[in-house]
Amino acid sequence: MQKMPVWADVILIPLVSLLLAALLSAAVIVGIGEDPQAALKLMISGALGSTYGWGYTLYYATNFIFTGLAVSVAFHAKLFNIGGEGQAMLGGLGVALVALYIPWPHWSFALIGCTIGAALLGAAWAYIPAILQAKRGSHIVITTIMFNFIAFALLNYLLVNVMRPAGSMDPATASFPEATHLPTLHMLLEPLGIKFSKAAPANVSLVFALLAAVFVWLLIWRTRLGYEIRAFGHSESAARYAGINPVRITVIAMMVSGALAGMMSLNTTMGEGERLILNSTEGAGFIGIAVALMGRSHPVGVVVASILFGFLYQGGAELALWTSIPRDLIVVIQALVILFTGALDNMVRMPLERLFLMFGRKEG
Template sequence: MDRMPRWADIVLVPLINLVLAFFVSGLVVLSIGENPVEAMQIMLRGSVGSATAWGYTLFHATNFIFTGLAVAVAFHARMFNIGGEGQALVGGLGAALVALSVPWPHWALALPATILGAALFGAAWAAIPAWLQARRGSHIVITTIMFNFIAAALLVYLLVNVIKVPGSMAPETARFPEGAHLPSAHDMLGWIGIPYSKSPPVNISFLLAILASVGVWALIWRTRLGFAIRAFGHSEPAAVYAGISPTRIIMAAMLISGGLAGLMAVNTVVGEGERLVIDHVQGAGFVGIAVALMGRSHPFGVFLAAVLFGMLYQGGVELQFEMPAVSREMILVIQALVILFTGALDNMVRIPMENLFLGLRRRRKGKA
């Protein structure tokens, strides 16, 4: 018997956790003598108050959808992929190499090619920790953390010594050819005759992110592999008994996870930057953890959580302009509190709620 109705499990408890996280964040703002309600209003106005603001919000959200899905897929196989940051970094390398290797004639050709490059490199970076987990029993959390640092060092080395523009001081690659520039929201809305500002960096990758969400949903709940991944995540002995190979599942889940994290680079490196810079990920790999936890590893939940975090990031930028005392790092605090309450302290809310619902049910039975 379930202890709680389904709606309480997937909506009420996460919502209470979220409210708690924001409440504590509000206390933090209050502690430095600023008004949290006002701060919230500024953030809302800055992130969703205008069409242009939405453009920035959805740009950030695109990153978080990819990294959130990456963490979520691994969660389904009961693995904690902390390495989204490194996988996205290396994915950027793949995307950049593809974009620079051919003088692309049209973005319609460059897009699938860079998608492939980003996903393959991201997946490859996840492959080693996955293999070590599957075959050597090395803890995936530790190895993926280590691989984040190795990826960062590798990228700095390559950008400083190997693939930067000769003669240039800046550690970045050359600008991608014109044909590899992805259509931005300005271009795409222009096709259907809607005027839109040129400045927001949101681009066609946002649609790709939506596709990826649908794809992950179909993979997890509508395919044999997805079933195997979930079965393995629920109980490894049961999965083995059913003839599912743990090595195969670990590898598959982690390759998909790494590939999704790598795809983030299509948005940042190909879509926005149009060149590879030192740190195009900017912590989005870690935001993915918060997003996946908040979205309860369901693609739709991940999507909503990613948009919420996109709002936080964009709102945070506005906030530091209008309230100089509140620095941008406030977002990191909110992010940490969301991870803490929805991830680590989940039982703090869940257990009392379960008891509450059990009590309600007993009373109803007693009456009947």
């Protein structure tokens, strides 16, 4: 029996959670002697008040859409992919290899090549934990976490010892050639007569992220494979009885997930950095988990939650730039949002469900 209408589940609960997180954040800001109203205003105007702010918000959101979708796809098969971070790092390696060692005539070809490189390496990195889970029963949560560390060590070795240009201090590759540089939203929107900030890093990979969201929707709800993934996620024994091969579904779901996480590096490594650095993922793989939880593993929800987190990142940066609120507090605010929307979901859900049941009875 449905306890609550759908709109309450997908809109009301996240909104109430957000409100609680905002209230608690405001209390913390008051606690350190700052003005929460001014802080909120600064965050909104800084993140959404100009095309410059939007450019950064959407840049961060692009990362979270990719990693959020990655986690969502695995969720539908009841697989908890914590390895988005490592898969994105390997994706970055794929981008770097393709961009550096193949001479591309134009960015559009390079983008396709890099997408394949990123998706392949990201998927390959997810394949190993997937096969260990499917064949040996090694728990995917543990193996994907461990693979994050292995990815970091591998990338570190390659950047320090192999791919770093001689004499450079930075553990990073050389800059990618000019022809592989992606156009920013400024360049894309200019022919349409829309003036978009030149400085912001949001780029064409945002379009790819939105396409990926459509792709995930089609895959999960409109294909036979998606049906099998969802059936497997709901009940493994029922799926097995229906003739669905659990090894195949585990491996495919994880590889799609890994490929999506890997494609995040199109935005950071190819779009923004234009070279591969050690620290290119910056925790977006983990934020993806919160985004997927908040977005209820639905592509639309993931996109909305990603923009919210993009807003928090860019708004937080503005706070750090123009106020004396320390950066640690900004992390606290971000953590509160994750805590309330992700971990403490039931705290809001249960009272609300009770409320709806009460009203439902009266009407009945």
